[in-house]
Amino acid sequence: MITICPDCKRPLIEFDAGSENYHCSNPNCSFQYLELMTGKQHRKAVQTEEIENNPPVSNLDKKPKRILVGLAIESTLLNMGHSIFDKVTAKLKYDYDATVFDCLDNPQYLKKILETNFDSDVRSVLIKSVKTLLGEFAYYDSISEFLDKINGRN
Ligand SMILES: [Zn+2]
Incomplete structure (x- = not known):
C-alpha cells in the first residue's frame, strides 16, 4: 500500500519491510515517520526561536538605581556618624531583614x-544629602518618588 506524507504529500517509504513505520523521504519535510499500527505521526522537533525570558525593562532599569540609592544612603549615614549608621542598618536588618539597597523599593522602612x-x-x-549625592539621578522618577515618600508625612 502507498501512504502519503500528510505534510508534503509525497509517498512514504517503509523503514524496513514489515516494520509498519513509514518515513518521509523529503529532507525538507518536517514529517519523520508514521507508525501505521497506531497511526502515530512523528515530526522533527520544530525549531523555535528561544524566547528569552528577559525581565521587563523597568526592572533592569531599577537595579542600578537600587544600588545608587543604597550607596547614597550608606554614605550619608556614615557621614552623619557611625552610631547613626549602625543603628539604622541594624534596624533595617532586625525589623525588615533588609539593607540600604532595599530602600528604593521600600522607602517606608527607612522612613x-x-x-x-x-x-x-x-x-x-x-x-x-542623598539628593546631593545622587545629583542628576535624583530626578529619575523612581528616585524622586523614593525621596518624596521618605519625606512624606504619612
Ligand atoms: Zn513529507
Missing part, C-alpha cells in the same frame, strides 16, 4: 526607622 529613632532633622539631612 519608619528615622521617625521612631531620630528627630526630624536627621531625616531632612539624610534626604538632602
